[in-house]
Amino acid sequence: MPIPADWPTTETEALAEQERLRPLVLARDDEDEDGRPAPGRLIAGVDVAYDDEHDLVAAAAVLLDRDTLDVVEQATAVGRIAFPYIPGLLAFRELPAVLDALAALSRTPDTVVCDGYGLAHPRRLGLASHLGVHTGLRTLGVAKTPFVFENREPGAERGSWTPLTDPATGEEVGRAVRTRPGVKPVYVSVGHRIGLDTAVRTTLDLARRYRLPETTRHADSLCRRALADALRTGTNTN
DNA sequence: GCGACAG
DNA sequence: ATCTTGTCGC
Numbered sequence: 001m002p003i004p005a006d007w008p009t010t011e012t013e014a015l016a017e018q019e020r021l022r023p024l025v026l027a028r029d030d031e032d033e034d035g036r037p038a039p040g041r042l043i044a045g046v047d048v049a050y051d052d053e054h055d056l057v058a059a060a061a062v063l064l065d066r067d068t069l070d071v072v073e074q075a076t077a078v079g080r081i082a083f084p085y086i087p088g089l090l091a092f093r094e095l096p097a098v099l100d101a102l103a104a105l106s107r108t109p110d111t112v113v114c115d116g117y118g119l120a121h122p123r124r125l126g127l128a129s130h131l132g133v134h135t136g137l138r139t140l141g142v143a144k145t146p147f148v149f150e151n152r153e154p155g156a157e158r159g160s161w162t163p164l165t166d167p168a169t170g171e172e173v174g175r176a177v178r179t180r181p182g183v184k185p186v187y188v189s190v191g192h193r194i195g196l197d198t199a200v201r202t203t204l205d206l207a208r209r210y211r212l213p214e215t216t217r218h219a220d221s222l223c224r225r226a227l228a229d230a231l232r233t234g235t236n237t238n
Numbered sequence: 239g240c241g242a243c244a245g
Numbered sequence: 246a247t248c249t250t251g252t253c254g255c
Contacts, residue, residue: 048246050245050246050247052247085244086243087242087243087244087245088243088244090244090245093245093246115245120244122243127245143244143245144245145244145245148244
Protein backbone atom coordinates (compact mmCIF):
# COMPACT_ATOMS: atom_id res chain seq x y z
CA MET A 1 0.00 0.00 0.00
CA PRO A 2 1.21 3.53 -0.74
CA ILE A 3 1.84 6.06 2.02
CA PRO A 4 -1.35 8.09 2.73
CA ALA A 5 -1.41 11.26 0.62
CA ASP A 6 -1.90 13.49 3.64
CA TRP A 7 0.85 11.87 5.71
CA PRO A 8 3.22 14.46 7.25
CA THR A 9 6.42 15.05 5.30
CA THR A 10 8.16 17.60 7.49
CA GLU A 11 8.95 17.79 11.18
CA THR A 12 6.72 20.86 11.48
CA GLU A 13 3.72 19.04 10.01
CA ALA A 14 4.33 16.05 12.26
CA LEU A 15 4.47 18.21 15.39
CA ALA A 16 1.21 19.91 14.38
CA GLU A 17 -0.44 16.51 13.91
CA GLN A 18 0.66 15.41 17.38
CA GLU A 19 -0.76 18.62 18.80
CA ARG A 20 -4.09 17.89 17.07
CA LEU A 21 -4.34 14.27 18.32
CA ARG A 22 -3.02 14.74 21.84
CA PRO A 23 -6.28 15.97 23.45
CA LEU A 24 -8.15 12.97 21.99
CA VAL A 25 -6.30 10.35 24.05
CA LEU A 26 -8.45 8.46 26.58
CA ALA A 27 -6.22 7.36 29.46
CA ARG A 28 -8.63 5.12 31.33
CA ASP A 29 -10.29 1.72 30.92
CA ASP A 30 -13.06 1.72 28.38
CA GLU A 31 -15.40 -0.82 26.79
CA ASP A 32 -15.71 -2.14 23.23
CA GLU A 33 -18.76 -1.57 21.06
CA ASP A 34 -19.66 -5.07 22.19
CA GLY A 35 -19.37 -4.05 25.82
CA ARG A 36 -16.24 -6.08 26.52
CA PRO A 37 -14.07 -4.57 29.22
CA ALA A 38 -10.36 -3.90 28.70
CA PRO A 39 -8.27 -5.58 27.54
CA GLY A 40 -10.60 -8.16 25.90
CA ARG A 41 -9.70 -11.55 24.52
CA LEU A 42 -8.04 -10.85 21.16
CA ILE A 43 -4.70 -9.13 21.71
CA ALA A 44 -2.67 -7.92 18.74
CA GLY A 45 1.06 -7.35 18.63
CA VAL A 46 2.55 -5.07 15.96
CA ASP A 47 6.16 -4.42 14.95
CA VAL A 48 8.19 -3.07 12.05
CA ALA A 49 11.53 -3.86 10.39
CA TYR A 50 13.49 -1.66 7.97
CA ASP A 51 15.97 -1.75 5.14
CA ASP A 52 17.10 1.82 4.58
CA GLU A 53 19.29 0.75 1.65
CA HIS A 54 16.26 -0.30 -0.36
CA ASP A 55 13.90 2.21 1.28
CA LEU A 56 11.77 -0.71 2.40
CA VAL A 57 9.66 -1.28 5.50
CA ALA A 58 7.83 -4.43 6.61
CA ALA A 59 5.17 -4.52 9.33
CA ALA A 60 3.53 -7.45 11.08
CA ALA A 61 0.30 -7.76 13.05
CA VAL A 62 -0.21 -10.91 15.09
CA LEU A 63 -3.42 -11.85 16.91
CA LEU A 64 -3.13 -13.85 20.12
CA ASP A 65 -5.73 -15.40 22.39
CA ARG A 66 -5.20 -13.67 25.70
CA ASP A 67 -5.84 -16.80 27.77
CA THR A 68 -3.86 -19.42 25.85
CA LEU A 69 -1.32 -17.05 24.22
CA ASP A 70 -1.86 -19.02 21.00
CA VAL A 71 -1.45 -17.21 17.68
CA VAL A 72 -4.86 -17.18 16.03
CA GLU A 73 -4.07 -15.03 12.98
CA GLN A 74 -1.26 -12.98 11.48
CA ALA A 75 -0.71 -10.57 8.61
CA THR A 76 2.12 -8.51 7.09
CA ALA A 77 2.51 -5.46 4.87
CA VAL A 78 5.49 -4.11 2.93
CA GLY A 79 6.00 -0.57 1.64
CA ARG A 80 8.33 2.40 1.25
CA ILE A 81 9.67 4.21 4.30
CA ALA A 82 7.33 7.12 5.07
CA PHE A 83 9.41 9.28 7.41
CA PRO A 84 12.95 9.45 8.83
CA TYR A 85 13.67 8.32 12.37
CA ILE A 86 13.45 11.31 14.68
CA PRO A 87 13.17 10.68 18.44
CA GLY A 88 9.67 11.76 19.46
CA LEU A 89 8.29 11.32 15.94
CA LEU A 90 8.60 7.54 15.63
CA ALA A 91 4.90 7.11 14.87
CA PHE A 92 5.22 8.86 11.51
CA ARG A 93 7.85 6.34 10.46
CA GLU A 94 6.13 3.19 11.71
CA LEU A 95 2.38 3.67 11.47
CA PRO A 96 1.64 3.58 7.71
CA ALA A 97 2.96 0.02 7.45
CA VAL A 98 1.39 -0.99 10.78
CA LEU A 99 -2.03 0.27 9.64
CA ASP A 100 -1.73 -1.82 6.46
CA ALA A 101 -0.84 -4.93 8.43
CA LEU A 102 -3.75 -4.43 10.84
CA ALA A 103 -6.12 -3.88 7.92
CA ALA A 104 -5.02 -7.22 6.46
CA LEU A 105 -6.36 -9.08 9.51
CA SER A 106 -9.85 -10.56 9.18
CA ARG A 107 -10.71 -9.66 12.77
CA THR A 108 -10.44 -6.49 14.84
CA PRO A 109 -8.27 -6.84 17.95
CA ASP A 110 -9.64 -5.88 21.37
CA THR A 111 -6.27 -4.42 22.32
CA VAL A 112 -3.07 -3.66 20.42
CA VAL A 113 0.35 -3.91 22.11
CA CYS A 114 2.91 -1.55 20.57
CA ASP A 115 6.70 -1.59 20.64
CA GLY A 116 7.41 1.85 22.15
CA TYR A 117 5.65 4.48 24.21
CA GLY A 118 2.14 5.87 24.53
CA LEU A 119 1.66 8.67 27.05
CA ALA A 120 5.28 8.39 28.20
CA HIS A 121 6.31 10.76 25.45
CA PRO A 122 7.62 14.36 25.46
CA ARG A 123 4.29 15.59 24.05
CA ARG A 124 2.09 12.78 25.42
CA LEU A 125 1.56 11.21 22.04
CA GLY A 126 3.90 8.31 21.53
CA LEU A 127 3.42 5.60 18.91
CA ALA A 128 0.84 3.64 20.94
CA SER A 129 -1.38 6.64 21.69
CA HIS A 130 -1.10 7.87 18.12
CA LEU A 131 -2.22 4.50 16.76
CA GLY A 132 -5.07 4.35 19.26
CA VAL A 133 -6.49 7.77 18.47
CA HIS A 134 -5.98 7.30 14.74
CA THR A 135 -7.84 3.97 14.63
CA GLY A 136 -10.06 4.12 17.70
CA LEU A 137 -8.49 0.87 18.91
CA ARG A 138 -7.48 0.20 22.51
CA THR A 139 -3.68 0.37 22.71
CA LEU A 140 -0.78 0.24 25.15
CA GLY A 141 2.96 0.68 24.74
CA VAL A 142 5.73 -1.59 26.00
CA ALA A 143 9.22 -0.15 25.37
CA LYS A 144 12.57 -1.83 25.88
CA THR A 145 14.55 1.23 26.92
CA PRO A 146 13.76 4.41 28.89
CA PHE A 147 13.25 7.64 26.98
CA VAL A 148 13.19 10.99 28.72
CA PHE A 149 11.64 10.13 32.04
CA GLU A 150 12.90 9.57 35.56
CA ASN A 151 12.80 5.99 36.68
CA ARG A 152 14.11 4.04 39.63
CA GLU A 153 15.01 0.38 39.43
CA PRO A 154 12.06 -1.85 40.43
CA GLY A 155 12.52 -4.71 42.92
CA ALA A 156 14.06 -7.91 41.56
CA GLU A 157 10.88 -10.00 41.72
CA ARG A 158 8.49 -10.41 38.80
CA GLY A 159 5.59 -7.95 39.01
CA SER A 160 7.57 -5.29 40.87
CA TRP A 161 7.39 -1.80 39.36
CA THR A 162 8.33 1.86 39.85
CA PRO A 163 6.69 4.96 38.36
CA LEU A 164 7.97 6.71 35.23
CA THR A 165 7.68 10.37 36.12
CA ASP A 166 7.69 13.52 34.02
CA PRO A 167 10.31 15.68 35.77
CA ALA A 168 8.48 18.84 34.68
CA THR A 169 5.00 18.06 36.00
CA GLY A 170 5.62 15.22 38.47
CA GLU A 171 2.95 13.27 36.60
CA GLU A 172 3.14 9.46 36.40
CA VAL A 173 3.31 8.79 32.66
CA GLY A 174 4.16 5.10 32.79
CA ARG A 175 5.86 2.37 34.81
CA ALA A 176 9.12 0.41 34.74
CA VAL A 177 7.88 -3.16 35.17
CA ARG A 178 9.82 -6.29 36.06
CA THR A 179 8.40 -9.10 33.94
CA ARG A 180 11.19 -11.60 34.74
CA PRO A 181 13.05 -11.93 38.04
CA GLY A 182 16.41 -10.16 38.00
CA VAL A 183 16.07 -9.20 34.32
CA LYS A 184 16.04 -5.62 32.95
CA PRO A 185 12.53 -4.14 33.23
CA VAL A 186 10.23 -3.03 30.40
CA TYR A 187 8.61 0.42 30.22
CA VAL A 188 4.83 0.36 30.07
CA SER A 189 2.55 3.27 29.26
CA VAL A 190 -1.07 3.91 28.35
CA GLY A 191 -1.85 4.12 24.67
CA HIS A 192 -5.58 4.79 24.33
CA ARG A 193 -8.82 3.62 26.03
CA ILE A 194 -6.92 1.83 28.81
CA GLY A 195 -5.77 2.69 32.33
CA LEU A 196 -2.18 2.28 33.55
CA ASP A 197 -3.07 -0.50 36.00
CA THR A 198 -4.72 -2.52 33.22
CA ALA A 199 -1.82 -1.80 30.85
CA VAL A 200 0.67 -3.16 33.40
CA ARG A 201 -1.55 -6.13 34.20
CA THR A 202 -1.90 -6.98 30.52
CA THR A 203 1.85 -6.71 30.00
CA LEU A 204 2.53 -9.11 32.86
CA ASP A 205 -0.05 -11.57 31.54
CA LEU A 206 1.64 -11.54 28.13
CA ALA A 207 5.21 -11.76 29.44
CA ARG A 208 5.44 -14.78 31.72
CA ARG A 209 8.15 -16.78 29.98
CA TYR A 210 10.22 -13.95 28.48
CA ARG A 211 10.97 -10.32 29.28
CA LEU A 212 8.90 -9.05 26.36
CA PRO A 213 5.19 -9.77 25.72
CA GLU A 214 4.50 -12.77 23.46
CA THR A 215 2.69 -10.37 21.12
CA THR A 216 5.78 -8.30 20.37
CA ARG A 217 8.01 -11.38 20.15
CA HIS A 218 5.78 -12.92 17.48
CA ALA A 219 5.35 -9.64 15.61
CA ASP A 220 9.10 -9.00 15.70
CA SER A 221 10.05 -12.32 14.14
CA LEU A 222 7.26 -12.10 11.57
CA CYS A 223 8.11 -8.62 10.28
CA ARG A 224 11.78 -9.62 9.94
CA ARG A 225 10.77 -12.62 7.86
CA ALA A 226 8.46 -10.44 5.75
CA LEU A 227 11.26 -7.97 5.10
CA ALA A 228 13.69 -10.74 4.14
CA ASP A 229 11.10 -12.22 1.77
CA ALA A 230 10.44 -8.84 0.18
CA LEU A 231 14.15 -8.25 -0.37
CA ARG A 232 14.53 -11.72 -1.88
CA THR A 233 11.55 -11.70 -4.23
CA GLY A 234 10.79 -8.03 -4.85
CA THR A 235 8.09 -5.99 -3.14
CA ASN A 236 5.42 -8.48 -2.13
CA THR A 237 2.69 -8.23 0.48
CA ASN A 238 1.51 -11.32 2.37
C1' DG B 239 25.67 25.48 21.11
C1' DC B 240 26.14 20.38 22.96
C1' DG B 241 24.53 15.96 24.30
C1' DA B 242 20.63 12.70 24.79
C1' DC B 243 17.33 10.53 22.27
C1' DA B 244 11.18 4.93 21.72
C1' DG B 245 12.44 2.07 17.05
C1' DA C 246 16.14 -0.11 13.85
C1' DT C 247 20.72 -2.34 12.12
C1' DC C 248 25.73 -3.66 12.05
C1' DT C 249 28.15 -8.06 14.36
C1' DT C 250 31.66 -13.22 17.34
C1' DG C 251 31.67 -15.70 20.56
C1' DT C 252 29.82 -17.46 24.72
C1' DC C 253 27.19 -19.23 28.63
C1' DG C 254 23.04 -21.93 29.75
C1' DC C 255 18.55 -24.42 29.54
